[in-house]
Amino acid sequence: MVWWTAPLGLLVGAVMGSLGGGGAIITIPLLVYLLHQDPHAASEGSLVIVGLSSLIGLYPHVRGGRVRWRDGAVFGALGIVGSIVGSAASARMDGQLLLALFSVLLLVVASLMFRTWFRGRGGNDTARPAKPFGHLLLTATGVGMLTGFFGVGGGFAVVPALTLVLGFPISQAIATSLLVIAINCATALASRFTIGLHVDWGIVLPFALAACVGSVTGGWFTRTARPRSLQFAFACLLVVLALWIGGQSITGLLA
Numbered sequence: 001m002v003w004w005t006a007p008l009g010l011l012v013g014a015v016m017g018s019l020g021g022g023g024a025i026i027t028i029p030l031l032v033y034l035l036h037q038d039p040h041a042a043s044e045g046s047l048v049i050v051g052l053s054s055l056i057g058l059y060p061h062v063r064g065g066r067v068r069w070r071d072g073a074v075f076g077a078l079g080i081v082g083s084i085v086g087s088a089a090s091a092r093m094d095g096q097l098l099l100a101l102f103s104v105l106l107l108v109v110a111s112l113m114f115r116t117w118f119r120g121r122g123g124n125d126t127a128r129p130a131k132p133f134g135h136l137l138l139t140a141t142g143v144g145m146l147t148g149f150f151g152v153g154g155g156f157a158v159v160p161a162l163t164l165v166l167g168f169p170i171s172q173a174i175a176t177s178l179l180v181i182a183i184n185c186a187t188a189l190a191s192r193f194t195i196g197l198h199v200d201w202g203i204v205l206p207f208a209l210a211a212c213v214g215s216v217t218g219g220w221f222t223r224t225a226r227p228r229s230l231q232f233a234f235a236c237l238l239v240v241l242a243l244w245i246g247g248q249s250i251t252g253l254l255a
Contacts (some may be wrong), residue, residue: 005035005203006210013053013214015234023050023211025106025238028151029245032099035203039095043151044192045204051185052208054178057215061175071166072176075158076183078137079144083184086148087191093149096252102150103246110238112160117232135165147184148191178215 008030012023027049031042061067090098139161146157158180162173 005206008034009049009053009207009210010214010217012049012207013057013211014217015214023053023215025109026241027207027211028102029241031203031207033244033248035207037200037203038198039098040091041198041200043090043098044189045199045207046151047147047185047189047192048199048204049208049211051182051189053211053215054181054185056212058175058178058182059216061178064175066172066175067179068168068172068176069179071162071168072179073183075136075140075143075162075166075176076180076187078140079147079180079184080187082141082144082146083148083187084144084191086145086150087188088148090149090151091192094253096249098150099245099249100253103242103249105146105150106238106242106245109157110235110242113231113235113238116160117235139165143180144184144187147181148188151188 012027012030015023015026027046028039028042031037031045032039037045058067093101139157143157143161158177159170159173162168162176162180163170168176
């Protein structure tokens, strides 16, 4: 175990707690490029790290009364089938191709975040009308597939989904997304048990414990931080990561 495992875990947890997601988006490249994990092992380790940190990170949001338990549980349950399908597809994917697709995902997420930021809606904390159930089902299934396929919690998609589809204020969306992420990660891990896990527990467990501490800290931080500022900074980070991962994975595919 290298010495920077714990600081990296704290960083991931802080992102999870403050933004309600996005931890796995930086966990996977950290595990692959700094801790030298295989892409498949990194995606599975990411599910453990993000699942645990999101569960622990719920605490300050529960104390603040921002978690919508019933809605979050329904959203997570509706994504179970998508999570299983995504996990099965990921296991059959070449590792470098998986990373290349992951870099594309990062650019898509960053562009959506920038779009929201430039329209001035990133810090809106007012409720909106909820969409029909069909919208909820499709969105939850899609988020579940992302979780299973890439090993991400899907918080970057859950937060806007809860605001746009269920009409949550942003503060409740960030809090409730952590519950959805925990459900999605647990489902994806359970499905991967059937095909065999490749988790390096010597690195993943210390990383996960540090992420849990960071997640609680990030949850308290949301009480004073501006969501729009956090969103813009995180979107910039995603662009940098996407370009780096894309370049590395394409080089690997061509080698």
